[in-house]
Every structure is written in structure tokens, then in C-alpha cells.
Amino acid sequence: MAALILLAAVVCPDSGAAAQDDAAQIARGKYLADAGDCVACHTQPGGSLFAGTRPMATPFGTLYTPNITPDAETGIGKWTGDQFYTMMHTGRYPDGSLLYPAMPFGAYTKVTREDSDAIFAYLRSVPAVRQSNRPHELKFPYNNRSLVLGWRTLYFTEGEFQPDTAKSSEWNRGAYLVQGLGHCSMCHTAINALGGSSESQAFEGGLIPMQDWYAPSLTSNKEAGLGDWDLADITDLLRTGVSKRGAVYGPMAEVVYDSLQYLSDPDIKAMGVYLKALGAHQAADKSTPTTSIAENRLLLRLGSKIYDAQCASCHGAQGRGKQQDYPPLAGNQSIQMSSAVNPIRMVLNGGFPPGTAGNPKPFGMPPFAQSLSDDEVAAVVTFIRVSWGNRGSSVSARQANELRSAPLN
Template sequence: MKLVFRILLALVVLALAGAAVLWWLRPAALPEPGRTSTAPKDATSEIIARGEYLARAGDCVACHTEATGKPFAGGRAMPTPFGALFVPNITPDDETGIGRWTPDDFYRMMHTGVSKDGTLLYPAMPFASYTKVTRADSDAIFAYLMSVSPVRQQNRPHELKFPFNNRDLLIGWRTLYFKEGEFVPDPKQNAEWNRGAYLVQGLGHCAMCHTAINALGGSSESKAFEGGMIPNQNWYAPSLTSNREAGLGNWEIQEIADLLQVGVSHRGTTYGPMAEVVYNSLQYLSDEDVRAMAVYLKALPQRDSEPPPTSQARLVSPGVMETGRKIYGTQCAVCHGEEGKGHPPSFPPLAGNQSITMASPVNSIRMVLNGGYAPGTRKNPRPHGMPPFSHILDDEEVAAVVTYIRVAWENSGTPVDTSQISELRKLLPE
């Protein structure tokens, strides 16, 4: 109760602190568009095709389409710690979609996080990243959305707990965590780096997952890409600035590009939420754009400040190690090899794999419990998968084999215990 009280108190303070800028965000006081759309009213097929490509880069379909619904018709529930948000219809239906929007309305929404009617958007919509999108690209995306089939489907109201259903509280959030402005190229970097930065920071909105989220749903710009748990998905997005997690400083550019576009590389494989990103979005990007993203990601400054970790095998009891070794030999070695070297890219290596040894064991545990497939992509249409073991292994056995994988072969991970397995097992579908 004390934590809830502190959060509520903080939100109230933020709302009061942001009241001074309330007038600026209201519809009547919004800045006039000023700039006219670069897209003609009868948008050409070239602009529409460009907009489709950019909408893919922004992964719009992932949120705005239900699993069995029509493209961009909305309705998908997005669970948050504050309640459920329901994604809106962005098809060109006049009554329930964005059919009556203009390119100016759409750009203002992308750039400022304010809807056509002046409603402040919740930050589940990544406007804090999309603000970096250029006007020309925004117009192209709008032209594409206006070309898709309209769907008459009413938007569902959000189901947020009090006081989070009061949008005025978003003013304080925006004051702390939102910085408006299009991407500005860095003159000290080359064109490829700047293109990659534009895609990663803007449409790719990579920082939304790879930066830790605090109790108010915000993230610190100074800790961008340092990794964190993805809220309500119970997957850990690893740090991209630490070579002890998923830092890419010692990867080859092509290895990074393959992971992004193909879903597998000789260094690792994407599963979970990242596999969905590859499937819905990144596989459709050009080789040049994916390479540019890889160049930018590889150049992210490394922020390791602690000495390199050493093997933690000495912290594991001999009994647990032997149990883990036996389970690994029976269930895992046929694909990943007796020494954990794998058979990449089909079966990723486990020895020396940062995603196995990073501080959070969540992803390793979930893979053993849930199994999973790398995404089926145009360059890897028949991916290999890993079977689930939740029905074969109990909590102690899962803890033993995950511990073994994290400390064997001079891996520098730490042991896991049965309570961690039990908590994640509760998330399995019945």
C-alpha cells in the first residue's frame, strides 16, 4: 500500500508540475501545422509503396491488428501495469478510423503524441520515438494507410485503473520523458550511420524494449539501450551497450544484420518478442537499411564498468551440476552439442553465448519451459525450433539444467533456483 501511495503522490505532483504547459497541449492552443503536406491528394503508387515500407519499419501492424482481425483495424488489448489499453482503428474508415484525418493531423500525432481531437496519447504508442520521423516519411505512411481497405470497427475504451485513467496525468509524464523533435543527422558520422540511427531511434523504436521502464512507465535517456524487463511480457530485452549481455561490439556487421533481418545468425537466434519484430517488420527492410542499423548498433558506446565475470560453477553444488549435466546430455546435446558449441545458424551455441550468461536468467528459463521457433522469414523460411520441456521436467530439473548451461564450458552466468522457475511456470497457458 505504501508503494501505491507513493506512486499516486508522485503522479499528482507531476500533474501539478505540468499544469503550466497544459495550455500548449490543448487543441485550441496547439501550434498551427504551418508546413503543408508534401504528398499530393491523389498520392502516387510510389509514395504509397514507400509508405508501406516505412509502416513495416515501424511495425505498425503488430499493435494495430488483432491476431484474427483485419489489418490495422485495432482492437488489440495491450496489458500494462496500470490496466488494459485497446489499440485504435487506423484504417481509413470515416466513422471509426482515420478516414477524416489529414496529413497534418497524422504528422501532429506522430510528432507530438496528440490525436486529431487533442487527446493526449498514452506512451504505449511510441510517439517518443516516432517524433523523430521526418515529415516526408510521415506523409508517405499516411498515404499508405489511406490506401488500405477501410474497416468499420468501433474503438474500445481503455480499461485503466484510477487515477491512471485521468489523461491530465500524462502532462507530468511528458514533462519528464518526452522530447519532441525530428531526427537531426550527426555531421560527425557518415550517411550509413545516420540512416541506421534514424531507423533505430525513430520508426524502429528499439529503445522502448531495450531500456528499463520505471514505476511511472518512463525511461531514462541516459540509460538508453542498457536493457530491462519488457513490461507485462516477462521477457528480458538485453543490454545493447554491454558485451556481457547482447552488446554487439565484437560482432561482425553481417552477423548483426542477419540477426535483425533473417532472425538467425552464427552468433545467436531471436525468440520471443524480438522474433515477432523480425517476422512483422525487419525481414522486409532492404539489405542496405538493415546494414545501416547494424552499423549504428555496433557503434553504440559500451558502458561496462565492472570487471569481466568469471565462471560461477564453484557456487553450484555437485549434485545440481550432475543433475543438470545428465539432463543436458539427454535432452539438449543432440542439437547444441556436448560442449555447447551448437550447429549455427540452425541451432545456436550455448557456450560463450552472452544471452545465456547475462544477469537475468528469464529468457533461458522461458526457452526451456516454453520452447519456441525463430521467425520464419524470406531468407529463412523453414526455421528450426526448440521443443518445450515444461511437461517433462519439474522445477528442480529445469533449475538444474539452466544452471548447468549458465556455468558450464567456462560460461560466466550465475545459478538459478526453483522459485524463479515456479514463477515463470505460472505464465504458461493452461
Template structure:
């Protein structure tokens, strides 16, 4: 029966491929899709590209742990299988040494490789299409200066039928339209800069927007938070909802989090800690604040589709409060107000009040540190409690912090803790 369903799916998608292929053929452009950047001082262009590579966090997907910089090989797990970041050093045979600036622009803007092969959207060209030609040329100029590494690219390991690359034509017809982001004349220069970084090079939606069953972003829930597939973390909403989002934050608070990994409202953990370490701490103060300004302009209401809150047991919350006073109040304070930048508040903390409790559960289980950044080189840490507290204890504790001091986030079950405990040992 399972095989039959897959066969029917392939037949259906094959029909869509025909339509998608016509769409793609009508919009493809294997030469330049825009004017190349005006000639600029080479060193200035390269330095600009270096900054953009940091802002776009290129190292995260193109540098494997312990490997050479930008030589590829990083496994990128998806619900459909694993893809591997390619070699983007200027090696002639295994990297992009034979590419032109037009080839590179096509990859970012149209999601196509040098030979016209359609790229898997694990490479976020759905967001990078908004990058300007000038910035693409600067990025390419910088990549031409990194040391070339001869390292063949590893092919993706995807399940059938997702390993059929031709099906991407159908996916693109449904979910992708190339286009550079135009400035909004009704908004400030700062707001437009923030939108460009968030929606383009920073590709924030890739994690903070939920996806449908085919891996496409759900535009009706933009920045509404989403599960990070396979990694078992949750990217909280970036909307301005007072309960689940960033309604209590200022633009300056957001900028501080991006630069230091800490703010009075929260600290980063999991995948976002890696983003701050490898990318956002390197943003200029102006760019970090511009992102904050743009995010503060997002809707205050939660997007449609938020899951219903789990019921809360008063008895469990009462017992969780006792555990909190014993284990947590010394740092996070009895009323959850935190201790400045050392230990973040739990009241109004988006990690705590997010629709999914998984981040809060994993922090209690495993503890951790915010990333050591230039602006905050010695962050305070949180000890793990997974060896001290059982699943029921942690469920009661997290239920308490999610429903105290004005938080209204719903309850947590021991089964959810058990699943998070299993995920923490897996990853």
C-alpha cells in the same frame, strides 16, 4: 491505507499537472510542426509508406488477432492496465479518414490525437517523434490506401489514477520532449541511417531499455535490456558488453538475425520473433546492415544498474551438466558451440547470458521455432522440456548453460522456474 496512498499520489500529481500543463501549453502546436513533404509521385510515396509501416511494425499494435488489417482492437498490456490499438484505416468515423497529414504528423511527433487529446505512451511517440516529416507524410499516404474498416475504438482499461488522462501532461513535462533526429555530421551515412531506424521508427528502446515506476525509459541505461512488462519476457541488452550484450557479434550477424530470425550466436523467441516475422524480415539488406553498424557503435560497458548475479551452486551446475549432455548436447554440441544456423550457440548467446534468465528458462520449458521468414522459410525448432524436467532440473540445467564455456551469468533457482512456468501458461 492503500486508498490513502492513491489519494496522496493524485494530489501530488495534480500539482505537477499544473506545471506540466503550462509546459505543454507553451510547446503545443496543433498545426504543422515542420514543412510538409515536397510533392512526389503518388505511387512512389505510397510504396515508401508501405515499407515504413513494415519497418515500424504498425500491424503489431493496430491489427487484432483474426481482425481486419490496421482496424485496431489489439490489447496492449501494461503494468497500469490495458490499452487497445486504435483503428488507423481511412474510415471516416472510426478510423483516420477525416485526418489530415498535419493531424497524423502531430500524433507521431507530439503524441496528440486530431482533437488535441494527449495519447498514452503505449503508443511510442517518445521514439516516433524522431521520424521526419517526409516519412510521416509517406506513412499517411499509404494508410489512406488501405481498405477502410468501420470498427469503433475500444477505450483503455486502466487502474486509478492512471485512467485520468489529464495526468499525462505531468508525465510529458517530466519525460517527453518532441524533436526530429538530426544527422551526426561526424558519422557515416550508414551509421546515421541505422540510428534513425533504431531510435525512431524501429523504437527498439521501447523494449530494450528498462523503465522506471511511471513507465518512462531510463536514459541512463539506454539499450541495457529490460523486462517486458506483463508478458514475462526479457529484451536482452543491445550494448557491446562481451558477457551480457552483443560484443561478440558483427554488424552482419545482427543484420542476419533481423532478416532471418537466426544467427550463429542466437535465435529470436517470444515477442522478438513476432517483430522479425511482421517487421524486420521486410527491411532492405542495406537498412538491416545499417542497424547492425549503429548497434555495434554502442558502449561496450554494461549500463549502471544491472542486478547482481545470483550465486551459483557448484553441485547444481554439475548436475545441470549431466542433464545437458542427455538432453541438449546433440543439437547445441558438448561445448555449447551450436550447429551453424540450425541450432544456435549457447556460448556467448545474449539470451543465455542476459541479466534475467527468464528467456532461457521459457525456451527450455516451452521450446519453440524461430519465425518462418522469406530468407529462412523452414527453421529448425526446439522441443519443449517442461513436461520432462521438473523445476529443480530446469534450474540446474539453465544454471549450467549460464555458467559454462565462458558464460558468467549467475545461477537460477527452482522458484524462478516455477514463476516462468506459471507465466507460460498465462500468456
């Protein structure tokens, strides 16, 4: 054994440097996998890292994510770097078969070969798990994978990210992360009946299918557009889940917890610079009244009483909140959006911002689904959406009732 070690030292004098290079590549790959939030889909809660089989409900049936550990039989242990890049870049398996677009290859195609190789090196380093992939359970005719060809023709444009030479390097880094690894458009762009989205409507917001959360527009300052936010408030929200302007809940809380809190300060700032630039449009108010004037007056009277009894102790009599434990409701864009889904869900189900290094003990909101009727939920949400200068529209008891059965994730 000593002779073998000596021979290795003689033949490979740079083996130590190579090992350091490998370690650096793996560490970089882990960072990029965090940026891509790979764990959110490929790891079952309480399951083995990246072993897959996590169900993803879609309007077309249930997909199950694949095992991407280096197991040779059930994972990607036999894949090459070329094959992994092809999958990321083109949305095709090594045998040429097509991935369903629940895998965000429409965004990952923008990832550079260098970053793809680093992610692959990291995935090759995690413990191999022998766990067979679970077959998808898709409705007819969506179980015919060849139909993805039509989807790709309509909605997929292959190609790595191309920097905008008219923009700063910081803006371009933010654009690369938001458009590529972060695949933010998967939620923040409306999804149509075919499961596709229009590039012309990118980041303009939409209801997340099967989850019943509304991902707000990142381009309109009337929704989540950040054009009038201070950069520090944007970076605080991305890194910790809370800021002076509000807090994240629902699916976005998972993104911050699993992904964004692990990114470097320069990358978070770059994302903030890009997102702030997106918020340059003042979209027309698309909200429509759901109640009559007389009904609206009744809702406001009832809502005011419920707010004083249930909400004011935390959010303040004038909706100013208590920084940073209880977010403000007055002037809060997420309260006033055309869609009232998110504030209704928060009243019904409550929730917590993510527990992050910057906010390790988040204050949460209790659920009121068991104590408030549909009429009472509609009343207090309406009151919050139109008080203290807020310009939201009223909501109805029917809207509240429809969201009582929404999934809690």
C-alpha cells in the same frame, strides 16, 4: 463517359505521372510502416489489417489499440496529413487530447514530415474497416488521461531526428531507424514504476513489463551489445532471425517476422552499423548468486545429466550447436546475461525463431515445462550458464517456478 475521359486527359495531361507519384508514395509509406512495425499493435491476429482493438496489457490496466484504417467514422478517414504528423510528432489526437505512451510517440517524434506523409498516404490506401474503438480498461487513477501531462514532462522530448555530422550517413540512417521508426528503446530500456525510462539509460536493457521477457542491453557486449560481432552476423540476425552467433525468440522474433525482414539490405546494414557502435561499453557484471556453493554443486551434477539426456543431441556435448539450425550455447551472450529470464523461459516453453524469407523453415526447441521439475529446470539452466567457459550465475528453483505462469507471447 468518353467525353469525360477525354476532358480529363486534356485538362490533366500529367495525371499518369501523378498516379505514378501517388503509387510510389504509397509504396514508400508501406515500407516505412513495416519499419515501424505498425501491424504488430494495430492488427488483431486473424483480424482486419489496421482495424485495431488489439489488447495491450500494462501494469496500469489494458489498453486497446485504435482503428487506423481510412474509415471516416471509426478510423482516420477524416484526418489530414497535418493532423497525422501532429499525432506522430507530439502524441496528441486531432482534438488535442493526449495519447497514452504505449503508443511510442517518444520515438516517432523523430520521424520526418516527409516520412510521416508517406505513411499517412499508405494508411489512406488500405481497405477501410468500420470497427469502433474499444474503450481502455485502466485502473484508477490511470484512467484520468490528464495524468499523461506529468508523464510527458518527465519523459517526453519532442523533436525530429537530428543527424550527427561527426558520423557517417550510414550511421545516421541506422540511428534514425533504431531510435525513431524502430522504437527499439521501448523494449531495450528499463521501464520504471511510472512507465517511463531515462535517456541516460537508453538501450541498457530491462525486463519487458507484463511479458516476462528480458530485452538485453544493446550497449554492453556482455549482453546483446554487438561491438565484437561481425557486421554480417548482425545483419543476418536482423534480417532472418538467425546467425552464426545465435537466434532470436520471443518478442524479438515477432519484430523480425513483422518488420525487419522486409527492410532493404542498405537499411539493415545501416542499423547494424549503428548497433555495432552502441556495443562499445563493457558493463560491470550485475548478476548475483541465488544459491549456496553446496547447492550449486548439486545443481551442476543434476544439470549435466539432464543436458546430456535432453539437450546435447541438438546443441552438442560441448554446447557448440549446429549452424544454423541449433544455436550455440557456449559463448552465447544471451545465456550469460545477468538476467536468467530468457534461458529459463526457453527451457520451460521452447520456441521458434521467425519464419523469414532467409530462414523459411526454422528449427524450433520443444518445451520442457511438463517433463522437468522446477529443480531440474534450475539445474540445467545453471549448467548451461556456467559451462564451456560461460560466466553466468546459477539460478534457483524459485526463479523457474515464477516463470511457469508467464505469458507465452
